[in-house]
Amino acid sequence: MTLGKWDNNGDCNFTDDTKNDSDDLNNTIGEATPPIGSIVAWHASLTGVPASLPDGYVECNGQVLSDADSPMNGETMPDLNNATDATSRFLKGDSTSGSPGGGTITDHDHSITNWSSTAGDSPTHYIPQGNNTSDEQELPPYIDMRWIIRVK
Amino acid sequence: MANRFNKTNSTEWDDTKGTAQAVLHGDLNDTIGDTTPPIGTVIGWLADFTGTPASLPDGWVLCDGSVLSDANSPLNGQTIPDINGDEQFIRGVSGATGGTGGSETHTHTHGTSSPKGNGGGSLDRFSTGGTKTTTSGNHVPEHYDVVYIMRVK
Numbered sequence: 001m002t003l004g005k006w007d008n009n010g011d012c013n014f015t016d017d018t019k020n021d022s023d024d025l026n027n028t029i030g031e032a033t034p035p036i037g038s039i040v041a042w043h044a045s046l047t048g049v050p051a052s053l054p055d056g057y058v059e060c061n062g063q064v065l066s067d068a069d070s071p072m073n074g075e076t077m078p079d080l081n082n083a084t085d086a087t088s089r090f091l092k093g094d095s096t097s098g099s100p101g102g103g104t105i106t107d108h109d110h111s112i113t114n115w116s117s118t119a120g121d122s123p124t125h126y127i128p129q130g131n132n133t134s135d136e137q138e139l140p141p142y143i144d145m146r147w148i149i150r151v152k
Numbered sequence: 153m154a155n156r157f158n159k160t161n162s163t164e165w166d167d168t169k170g171t172a173q174a175v176l177h178g179d180l181n182d183t184i185g186d187t188t189p190p191i192g193t194v195i196g197w198l199a200d201f202t203g204t205p206a207s208l209p210d211g212w213v214l215c216d217g218s219v220l221s222d223a224n225s226p227l228n229g230q231t232i233p234d235i236n237g238d239e240q241f242i243r244g245v246s247g248a249t250g251g252t253g254g255s256e257t258h259t260h261t262h263g264t265s266s267p268k269g270n271g272g273g274s275l276d277r278f279s280t281g282g283t284k285t286t287t288s289g290n291h292v293p294e295h296y297d298v299v300y301i302m303r304v305k
Contacts, residue, residue, distance in 0.1 A: 025180065043192040045249040053190055057189070138258045142252065143233055144249050145250075
Protein backbone atom coordinates (compact mmCIF):
# COMPACT_ATOMS: atom_id res chain seq x y z
CA MET A 1 0.00 0.00 0.00
CA THR A 2 1.28 3.42 -0.92
CA LEU A 3 1.07 5.88 1.90
CA GLY A 4 0.65 8.90 -0.28
CA LYS A 5 0.14 11.26 2.61
CA TRP A 6 3.20 10.17 4.48
CA ASP A 7 5.25 13.32 4.15
CA ASN A 8 8.25 12.94 6.32
CA ASN A 9 11.07 12.60 3.81
CA GLY A 10 10.63 8.88 3.90
CA ASP A 11 11.54 8.67 7.55
CA CYS A 12 9.31 8.16 10.51
CA ASN A 13 10.65 10.28 13.33
CA PHE A 14 8.68 10.04 16.51
CA THR A 15 8.80 13.51 17.90
CA ASP A 16 6.13 15.77 19.29
CA ASP A 17 4.85 15.90 15.72
CA THR A 18 3.79 12.27 15.87
CA LYS A 19 0.09 13.06 16.13
CA ASN A 20 0.12 14.74 12.74
CA ASP A 21 1.80 11.74 11.19
CA SER A 22 -0.84 9.51 12.73
CA ASP A 23 -3.67 11.58 11.34
CA ASP A 24 -2.08 11.47 7.91
CA LEU A 25 -1.89 7.71 8.13
CA ASN A 26 -5.47 7.42 9.24
CA ASN A 27 -6.60 9.72 6.46
CA THR A 28 -4.66 7.78 3.86
CA ILE A 29 -6.09 4.47 4.97
CA GLY A 30 -9.56 5.93 5.21
CA GLU A 31 -9.40 7.36 1.72
CA ALA A 32 -7.96 4.26 0.08
CA THR A 33 -10.17 1.56 1.60
CA PRO A 34 -13.80 0.83 0.63
CA PRO A 35 -16.15 2.80 2.90
CA ILE A 36 -18.16 1.29 5.73
CA GLY A 37 -21.22 -0.29 4.14
CA SER A 38 -19.30 -1.53 1.12
CA ILE A 39 -20.29 -4.99 -0.10
CA VAL A 40 -17.75 -7.10 -1.93
CA ALA A 41 -17.57 -10.75 -3.01
CA TRP A 42 -15.26 -13.18 -1.20
CA HIS A 43 -14.03 -16.51 -2.58
CA ALA A 44 -13.90 -18.20 0.82
CA SER A 45 -13.45 -21.75 -0.47
CA LEU A 46 -10.43 -21.14 -2.67
CA THR A 47 -7.44 -23.00 -1.26
CA GLY A 48 -5.13 -20.59 0.55
CA VAL A 49 -7.73 -17.96 1.36
CA PRO A 50 -7.55 -17.27 5.11
CA ALA A 51 -10.45 -18.91 6.92
CA SER A 52 -11.54 -15.91 8.92
CA LEU A 53 -12.57 -12.43 7.86
CA PRO A 54 -10.75 -9.28 8.95
CA ASP A 55 -12.12 -7.63 12.07
CA GLY A 56 -14.00 -4.97 10.09
CA TYR A 57 -15.94 -7.32 7.80
CA VAL A 58 -18.88 -9.71 8.32
CA GLU A 59 -20.82 -12.03 6.07
CA CYS A 60 -24.17 -10.86 4.72
CA ASN A 61 -26.19 -13.68 6.28
CA GLY A 62 -29.19 -11.93 7.80
CA GLN A 63 -27.67 -11.88 11.28
CA VAL A 64 -27.96 -9.08 13.83
CA LEU A 65 -24.61 -7.37 14.15
CA SER A 66 -23.21 -7.31 17.65
CA ASP A 67 -20.16 -5.08 17.60
CA ALA A 68 -20.02 -2.03 19.83
CA ASP A 69 -17.27 -0.53 17.67
CA SER A 70 -19.45 -0.52 14.56
CA PRO A 71 -21.93 2.26 13.71
CA MET A 72 -24.17 -0.58 12.47
CA ASN A 73 -24.26 -2.29 15.87
CA GLY A 74 -27.66 -3.92 16.43
CA GLU A 75 -28.69 -3.75 12.78
CA THR A 76 -29.78 -6.80 10.81
CA MET A 77 -27.36 -7.51 8.00
CA PRO A 78 -28.93 -8.26 4.62
CA ASP A 79 -29.15 -11.96 3.77
CA LEU A 80 -27.53 -12.17 0.35
CA ASN A 81 -26.01 -15.63 0.75
CA ASN A 82 -28.90 -18.05 0.98
CA ALA A 83 -28.27 -18.32 4.73
CA THR A 84 -31.78 -17.87 6.13
CA ASP A 85 -34.20 -17.05 3.32
CA ALA A 86 -33.25 -19.74 0.79
CA THR A 87 -32.28 -17.15 -1.77
CA SER A 88 -28.87 -16.73 -3.38
CA ARG A 89 -28.83 -13.16 -4.57
CA PHE A 90 -27.22 -11.10 -7.29
CA LEU A 91 -26.62 -7.40 -6.66
CA LYS A 92 -28.23 -4.76 -8.85
CA GLY A 93 -27.48 -1.06 -9.02
CA ASP A 94 -30.14 1.41 -7.89
CA SER A 95 -30.32 4.97 -6.57
CA THR A 96 -31.38 3.66 -3.15
CA SER A 97 -30.10 0.52 -1.48
CA GLY A 98 -31.66 -2.26 0.54
CA SER A 99 -34.66 -3.53 -1.41
CA PRO A 100 -34.76 -7.17 -2.40
CA GLY A 101 -36.57 -8.09 -5.58
CA GLY A 102 -36.96 -10.39 -8.54
CA GLY A 103 -37.07 -14.16 -8.42
CA THR A 104 -40.74 -14.44 -9.35
CA ILE A 105 -41.48 -16.85 -12.17
CA THR A 106 -44.14 -15.02 -14.09
CA ASP A 107 -46.96 -16.73 -15.95
CA HIS A 108 -47.24 -15.84 -19.58
CA ASP A 109 -49.16 -16.88 -22.65
CA HIS A 110 -48.22 -17.14 -26.28
CA SER A 111 -50.45 -15.79 -29.01
CA ILE A 112 -50.83 -16.33 -32.69
CA THR A 113 -51.57 -13.50 -35.11
CA ASN A 114 -52.32 -13.41 -38.85
CA TRP A 115 -52.10 -17.10 -39.03
CA SER A 116 -53.76 -19.29 -41.59
CA SER A 117 -53.60 -22.77 -42.94
CA THR A 118 -54.86 -24.00 -46.25
CA ALA A 119 -55.62 -27.46 -47.50
CA GLY A 120 -52.51 -29.22 -48.60
CA ASP A 121 -50.22 -27.69 -46.01
CA SER A 122 -47.86 -30.28 -44.80
CA PRO A 123 -46.67 -28.99 -41.42
CA THR A 124 -48.37 -29.88 -38.23
CA HIS A 125 -49.37 -26.76 -36.33
CA TYR A 126 -49.39 -26.33 -32.61
CA ILE A 127 -51.49 -23.90 -30.63
CA PRO A 128 -49.73 -22.85 -27.41
CA GLN A 129 -52.01 -23.21 -24.47
CA GLY A 130 -51.91 -22.08 -20.90
CA ASN A 131 -48.97 -20.96 -18.84
CA ASN A 132 -45.34 -21.85 -18.97
CA THR A 133 -45.26 -25.36 -17.59
CA SER A 134 -41.55 -25.26 -16.78
CA ASP A 135 -40.97 -24.01 -13.26
CA GLU A 136 -37.20 -23.75 -13.13
CA GLN A 137 -35.69 -20.36 -12.43
CA GLU A 138 -33.89 -19.05 -15.44
CA LEU A 139 -30.52 -17.84 -14.19
CA PRO A 140 -27.81 -16.08 -16.17
CA PRO A 141 -24.28 -17.53 -16.11
CA TYR A 142 -23.04 -17.17 -12.55
CA ILE A 143 -20.32 -18.08 -10.09
CA ASP A 144 -21.03 -18.50 -6.39
CA MET A 145 -19.23 -16.19 -3.99
CA ARG A 146 -19.82 -15.01 -0.41
CA TRP A 147 -21.09 -11.46 -0.07
CA ILE A 148 -19.38 -9.63 2.80
CA ILE A 149 -19.82 -6.10 4.14
CA ARG A 150 -17.46 -3.68 5.84
CA VAL A 151 -19.05 -2.68 9.15
CA LYS A 152 -16.39 -0.55 10.85
CA MET B 153 -10.98 2.81 13.88
CA ALA B 154 -10.19 6.43 13.23
CA ASN B 155 -7.32 7.99 15.09
CA ARG B 156 -6.10 4.63 16.15
CA PHE B 157 -2.57 5.96 16.03
CA ASN B 158 -3.36 9.01 18.06
CA LYS B 159 -0.83 9.19 20.80
CA THR B 160 -3.38 10.28 23.36
CA ASN B 161 -5.64 7.32 22.55
CA SER B 162 -3.00 4.67 22.93
CA THR B 163 -2.55 3.07 26.32
CA GLU B 164 0.48 1.25 25.00
CA TRP B 165 2.30 4.35 23.87
CA ASP B 166 5.84 4.88 25.03
CA ASP B 167 7.75 7.98 24.14
CA THR B 168 10.95 6.06 23.67
CA LYS B 169 11.54 5.79 19.98
CA GLY B 170 11.81 2.04 19.70
CA THR B 171 8.63 1.21 21.57
CA ALA B 172 6.71 3.88 19.78
CA GLN B 173 7.77 2.46 16.44
CA ALA B 174 6.76 -1.03 17.47
CA VAL B 175 3.32 0.05 18.62
CA LEU B 176 2.73 2.16 15.56
CA HIS B 177 3.87 -0.59 13.23
CA GLY B 178 1.55 -3.10 14.84
CA ASP B 179 -1.37 -0.71 14.91
CA LEU B 180 -0.76 0.22 11.32
CA ASN B 181 -0.84 -3.39 10.17
CA ASP B 182 -3.93 -4.09 12.27
CA THR B 183 -5.77 -1.11 10.91
CA ILE B 184 -4.93 -1.84 7.29
CA GLY B 185 -5.78 -5.50 7.82
CA ASP B 186 -9.10 -4.68 9.44
CA THR B 187 -10.28 -2.17 6.87
CA THR B 188 -9.05 -3.47 3.53
CA PRO B 189 -10.98 -6.22 1.73
CA PRO B 190 -9.62 -9.64 2.72
CA ILE B 191 -7.52 -11.92 0.55
CA GLY B 192 -9.91 -13.70 -1.79
CA THR B 193 -12.07 -10.62 -2.32
CA VAL B 194 -13.48 -10.19 -5.80
CA ILE B 195 -14.56 -6.73 -6.95
CA GLY B 196 -15.42 -5.14 -10.26
CA TRP B 197 -12.82 -2.93 -11.92
CA LEU B 198 -13.55 -0.37 -14.62
CA ALA B 199 -10.33 -1.24 -16.41
CA ASP B 200 -11.06 0.49 -19.69
CA PHE B 201 -12.45 3.72 -18.28
CA THR B 202 -10.48 6.81 -19.23
CA GLY B 203 -8.20 7.66 -16.34
CA THR B 204 -8.14 4.23 -14.75
CA PRO B 205 -4.47 3.26 -14.32
CA ALA B 206 -3.49 0.58 -16.81
CA SER B 207 -1.96 -1.81 -14.32
CA LEU B 208 -3.29 -3.35 -11.13
CA PRO B 209 -1.63 -2.81 -7.78
CA ASP B 210 0.68 -5.56 -6.64
CA GLY B 211 -1.57 -7.96 -4.76
CA TRP B 212 -4.49 -7.91 -7.20
CA VAL B 213 -4.93 -10.07 -10.30
CA LEU B 214 -7.49 -10.43 -13.07
CA CYS B 215 -10.06 -13.21 -12.65
CA ASP B 216 -9.10 -14.72 -15.99
CA GLY B 217 -8.57 -18.41 -15.23
CA SER B 218 -4.81 -18.11 -14.84
CA VAL B 219 -2.78 -20.22 -12.45
CA LEU B 220 -1.35 -17.80 -9.90
CA SER B 221 2.41 -17.68 -9.75
CA ASP B 222 3.33 -15.53 -6.77
CA ALA B 223 5.41 -17.00 -3.98
CA ASN B 224 4.26 -14.25 -1.64
CA SER B 225 0.59 -15.17 -1.99
CA PRO B 226 -1.14 -17.92 0.03
CA LEU B 227 -3.02 -18.63 -3.22
CA ASN B 228 0.21 -19.41 -5.10
CA GLY B 229 -0.41 -22.23 -7.58
CA GLN B 230 -4.19 -21.92 -7.44
CA THR B 231 -6.32 -21.38 -10.53
CA ILE B 232 -8.08 -18.06 -10.31
CA PRO B 233 -11.70 -18.33 -11.51
CA ASP B 234 -12.34 -17.14 -15.05
CA ILE B 235 -15.22 -14.83 -14.22
CA ASN B 236 -14.30 -12.48 -17.05
CA GLY B 237 -13.83 -15.09 -19.77
CA ASP B 238 -16.97 -16.94 -18.75
CA GLU B 239 -18.89 -13.65 -18.50
CA GLN B 240 -20.46 -14.61 -15.18
CA PHE B 241 -22.54 -12.72 -12.69
CA ILE B 242 -21.72 -13.20 -9.00
CA ARG B 243 -24.29 -14.95 -6.81
CA GLY B 244 -24.18 -15.05 -3.01
CA VAL B 245 -23.91 -18.33 -1.13
CA SER B 246 -23.23 -19.18 2.48
CA GLY B 247 -21.80 -22.59 1.54
CA ALA B 248 -18.89 -23.42 -0.73
CA THR B 249 -17.90 -20.71 -3.14
CA GLY B 250 -16.72 -21.27 -6.70
CA GLY B 251 -19.67 -23.27 -8.01
CA THR B 252 -21.03 -22.21 -11.37
CA GLY B 253 -24.27 -22.55 -13.27
CA GLY B 254 -26.89 -20.73 -15.28
CA SER B 255 -26.94 -19.99 -18.98
CA GLU B 256 -27.43 -17.13 -21.38
CA THR B 257 -30.43 -18.72 -23.04
CA HIS B 258 -33.38 -20.88 -22.11
CA THR B 259 -36.28 -22.77 -23.57
CA HIS B 260 -39.53 -23.60 -21.87
CA THR B 261 -42.53 -25.77 -22.50
CA HIS B 262 -46.16 -24.98 -23.12
CA GLY B 263 -49.13 -27.23 -23.39
CA THR B 264 -50.93 -27.30 -26.74
CA SER B 265 -54.50 -27.51 -27.80
CA SER B 266 -56.30 -28.30 -30.99
CA PRO B 267 -58.66 -25.60 -32.32
CA LYS B 268 -62.25 -26.61 -32.82
CA GLY B 269 -64.46 -25.99 -35.84
CA ASN B 270 -67.98 -24.61 -35.59
CA GLY B 271 -69.31 -28.06 -35.27
CA GLY B 272 -66.92 -28.92 -32.52
CA GLY B 273 -64.73 -31.25 -34.56
CA SER B 274 -60.97 -30.90 -34.76
CA LEU B 275 -59.49 -29.09 -37.72
CA ASP B 276 -56.99 -30.76 -39.98
CA ARG B 277 -53.27 -30.34 -39.66
CA PHE B 278 -53.23 -29.33 -36.01
CA SER B 279 -51.75 -31.33 -33.27
CA THR B 280 -54.18 -32.68 -30.80
CA GLY B 281 -52.30 -32.10 -27.60
CA GLY B 282 -49.04 -32.79 -25.87
CA THR B 283 -46.46 -30.12 -25.18
CA LYS B 284 -44.30 -27.88 -27.28
CA THR B 285 -40.96 -26.37 -26.35
CA THR B 286 -40.09 -22.86 -27.44
CA THR B 287 -37.05 -21.90 -29.43
CA SER B 288 -34.05 -20.75 -27.44
CA GLY B 289 -34.23 -17.20 -26.12
CA ASN B 290 -31.62 -14.96 -24.43
CA HIS B 291 -32.43 -14.06 -20.83
CA VAL B 292 -29.29 -12.25 -19.63
CA PRO B 293 -30.55 -9.45 -17.33
CA GLU B 294 -29.65 -5.80 -17.64
CA HIS B 295 -26.03 -5.38 -16.78
CA TYR B 296 -22.85 -3.34 -17.11
CA ASP B 297 -19.57 -4.99 -18.01
CA VAL B 298 -16.71 -4.77 -15.54
CA VAL B 299 -13.45 -6.66 -15.25
CA TYR B 300 -13.41 -8.71 -12.07
CA ILE B 301 -10.21 -8.75 -10.04
CA MET B 302 -9.16 -10.65 -6.91
CA ARG B 303 -6.95 -9.74 -3.99
CA VAL B 304 -4.36 -12.50 -3.68
CA LYS B 305 -1.98 -11.24 -0.96
